Amino acid sequence: MKIAIGTTNPTKVNAVKEAFASLISAEFQAVSVASGVAEQPLSDEETISGAINRANAARLECDVTIGIGLEGGVVKTKMGYFLCNWGAIIDGNNEPIVAGGSRILLPTELGEQVFNGKELGDVMDEYTNQHNVRQNEGAIGIFTSGYVNRTEMFTHLSKLLLGQYLFSTQSGNEN
């Protein structure tokens, strides 16, 4: 099976490969594609749209069976600002399959900076005094003391996508 991944961010590419490795043999292509939403999604809906758009664009660009998109965002709730993550898998014949990843509360001052127009990736680099947190442990890795990093979080999310996809392709379960 040939699978296109709509990003070249190593945390996401490695996560998809890891998730699929245990179940099916596949060939992967990672391509940078437009998410079709803001660089910093600020709602679940926008983040889901970004994931779906990336999956679609990757599938079309690579001319393969399956496209996968993963997108990170921040949502504002009455309880504070949460990191959110969404993914989508598209095969061109059925509706996109969507799944959400782990959520953790962000420090209020960081959430406010994001809602005032900064990207979380830049905010995290400044906060940690590190370079490229987004392509390494991610905000989730920083705020869980490295116990769950961004690749692990996206691996779990990718397993949710693959599992649902396999379920949907079993006869009678197509949507």
Ligand SMILES: O=P(O)(O)OP(=O)(O)OP(=O)(O)OC[C@H]1O[C@@H](n2cnc3c(O)ncnc32)[C@H](O)[C@@H]1O
């Ligand atoms: O190369 P791509 O696939 O675009 O990966 P990205 O990390 O830059 O982009 P996302 O669309 O996943 O996330 C949107 C923004 O939120 C930031 N972001 C999301 N989750 C993050 C995390 O866990 N740690 C740091 N930044 C994060 C990210 O850096 C972007 O600025």
